[in-house]
Amino acid sequence: MQTTAVMRAASRAAMTLCLGASLLGAMPAHALFDDDEARRAILDLRQRHDALQASHQKLSEEVRRANEENAQMRRSLLDLQSQIDGLRADSAKSRGQGEQLARDVADVQKRQKEIAQGVDDRLRKFEPGKVTVDGREFLADPAETRDYDAALAIFRKGDFAAAQTAFSGFIKRYPQSGYNASSLFWLGNAQYATRDYKEAINNFRSMLTVNADHPRAPEAALSIANCQLELKEVRGARKTLEDLIKVYPQSEAALAAKDRLSKMR
Structure with a gap:
C-alpha cells in the first residue's frame, strides 16, 4: 500500500511538470520578455519545475x-516458510522414529x-516330581524316571544281559535316587536269570x-535263598x-519260605 501511494504521488508530479512545460512552450517568444512580471512568472515556473x-x-x-523492502520481506517470508517446512519434516521424522x-x-x-x-518350560523338564514305585513315593528328576523306565522295559523284554548293564549304569549315575532299591532288586533278578548267582546275592x-522296609524286601530275601x-x-x-x-511273617514270601523249608527236611 505504501508503494502504491508513492507511485500515485510520482504520477501527479510528472503530470504537473508536463503541464508547466506545455505552458512554456505555448507562450510566444516576444511575450516572455515584455516586462518584469513575465520574467518573474518564468522564473517562478522554473523554480516549480x-x-x-x-x-x-x-x-x-x-x-x-x-520495492527493495518488499523484496527483502518476500525473501524473509520464503525463508520463514522454508524453516516451518523443515520443522514439520523434522517433527514427522521424530514421530516416525518414536513409533518405530x-x-x-x-x-x-x-x-x-x-x-x-x-x-520356564525347560526348567520344568528338569524339576523333580513326585513318583510312586513299588508302593513308595519320592521325588525324582525327569531324567531318572526316563532312565529307570528304560532299564525296566529292557528287563521285561527278557534281555537280561542288557538289563544288567542298564540297571548297573543307572545306580552309578544316580547313587542317591529313590529308584535305587528297586533298581538293585531288578538287577539281582537279571543276574539270577543269567545264573550269576553270587552277584545277584550281593x-x-x-x-x-x-x-x-522296602515292599519288595521279602522277595529279595526269598531270592537270596533261591x-x-x-x-x-x-x-x-x-x-x-x-x-x-x-522278619516278614505276614508276607507272601514268608509263606513260600515255609513251603521251601518243609520240602528241605
Missing part, C-alpha cells in the same frame, strides 16, 4: 527503497516373554541293608528262609 523534478526524484528513490522405537520396544518385550516362557543284600540253593548252599539257604519268616 525544479522543485517538482526534485520531488519526483525523491519519490522515485522512495519507490525504489519500498515403540514397535521395537514391543518386539523386545515380546521376545523376552517368549524366552522367559521357554526357560545286590539283593545291598538292597536289604539300606531298605529293609540263589543259595542254586549254589548248593543248603545250610545258608535254610538260615535265610528262617530269618525271612521271622
